[in-house]
Amino acid sequence: QTCALPICTPLATGVWYHVAATYDGTNWALYLNGSLETNVVSGQTPRYDSIQHAALATALNSTGVTNGFFAGVLDEVRIWNYARSAAQIASNSAWTIASAPGLIARWALDDGSGTTATNTGTTLLSGLLTNGPVWTAGYPFPPTVALTSPANGATLSGPLNLLLQASATDPDGTVTNAAFYDDATLLGAVTSA
Numbered sequence: 462q463t464c465a466l467p468i469c470t471p472l473a474t475g476v477w478y479h480v481a482a483t484y485d486g487t488n489w490a491l492y493l494n495g496s497l498e499t500n501v502v503s504g505q506t507p508r509y510d511s512i513q514h515a516a517l518a519t520a521l522n523s524t525g526v527t528n529g530f531f532a533g534v535l536d537e538v539r540i541w542n543y544a545r546s547a548a549q550i551a552s553n554s555a556w557t558i559a560s561a562p563g564l565i566a567r568w569a570l571d572d573g574s575g576t577t578a579t580n581t582g583t584t585l586l587s588g589l590l591t592n593g594p595v596w597t598a599g600y601p602f603p604p605t606v607a608l609t610s611p612a613n614g615a616t617l618s619g620p621l622n623l624l625l626q627a628s629a630t631d632p633d634g635t636v637t638n639a640a641f642y643d644d645a646t647l648l649g650a651v652t653s654a
Contacts, residue, residue: 470498477600479554485544495551517568517578517588530592536599540566540582557602570599604631606639625649 470493472478481492484507490500514521517538520529537557542565558564559581566582573596578588610626611617625648629636640650 481545481550481554483544483550490544490547492547492550492554495554497547518594534597534599536570537602538566538568538570539564555600555603556605572596602631604629604636 479492479494483490483492484503486506487504488500488502491498513523514525518531518533518535519527522528539558541563543563557569558567559569560567560583564582565584566580566586568578568580568588570578572579576590578590580587606627606629608625608627610624617623625641627639627641629639638650638652641648
């Protein structure tokens, strides 16, 4: 469970949670599922010359020795070079982000086998998996869809037959179909990628 007085939210076993922590040079903030859980004022400048060890799913002491581990499943781990806003955290908590300005490290943890966690962020520093982690299905991220034709903001006058085109991707699998709607009215569907 996340616990920092005065708030403590119990976490259930077998449920996916999105957790984010930010530090803006003054304030540490902890977010759970896109909502602010708690914050603490520190006022300490981040150290650019730190040699502190870092790891995913394990606690390391100051000499790099393991001092506990996370017995759960991780997916889509990201490190940014700035403190993300509450709105950014909330709007992106259920989406994959392969690359973006300020994204310096991103481990999708979807390599599927082996002992490497590939990093797609700007640092390209991949991780070495130790002590036999098990590859498993991660968070069921939703597909993303973007209307590519007509162009966003295009001005059209009718009557006319309009070609609708979309680009769709699914980080957890393959896109098999798409449907086009005008509010609740089905305009058409495509049954192939």
